Amino acid sequence: MSHFSTLRSKITNAELLKSTLQELGYQVQTQSEVRGMGCQRMKADIVAVLEGSYDLGWIEGSDGTFDIVADLWGVSRKYNLAELMNTINQKYAVQKTLNAVKRPGLQNANVQVKLHA
DSSP states (O other): OOOOEEEOOOOOOHHHHHHHHHHTTOEEEEEEEEEOSTTOEEEEEEEEEOSSSOEEEEEEOTTSOEEEEEOHHHHHTTSOHHHHHHHHHHHHHHHHHHHHHTSTTOTTOOOOOOOOO
16 A cells, blocks of 8 residues: 655746755655655655755656655654745745746846745
8 A cells, every 4th residue: 555645736847846945955856756655655756865865856747747756754853844845835936936036127126035934
């Protein structure tokens, strides 16, 4: 029986997701396997290698969004899942916003980002 769960996300930009994960200090692999309980593995387009024996993965769906795949029980043994996912999603959203501001015509925009913990 698989311990992997799939969660919907609104993430749509693979390169931005990878750079977000790297900025947060995670080793990122592409077209790799997400580690789960025991020897269980699941293929994913993007994998954030976590400390310990479990990882987070993202699989691109037919609608262009990236679903999160993970052994949530295993990840939660070392990480606070809500905090981990919120950190990744917030950082991704900030990066996406900053990339949008860099569009032509907005180069001189003054952007201040305040994150609340």
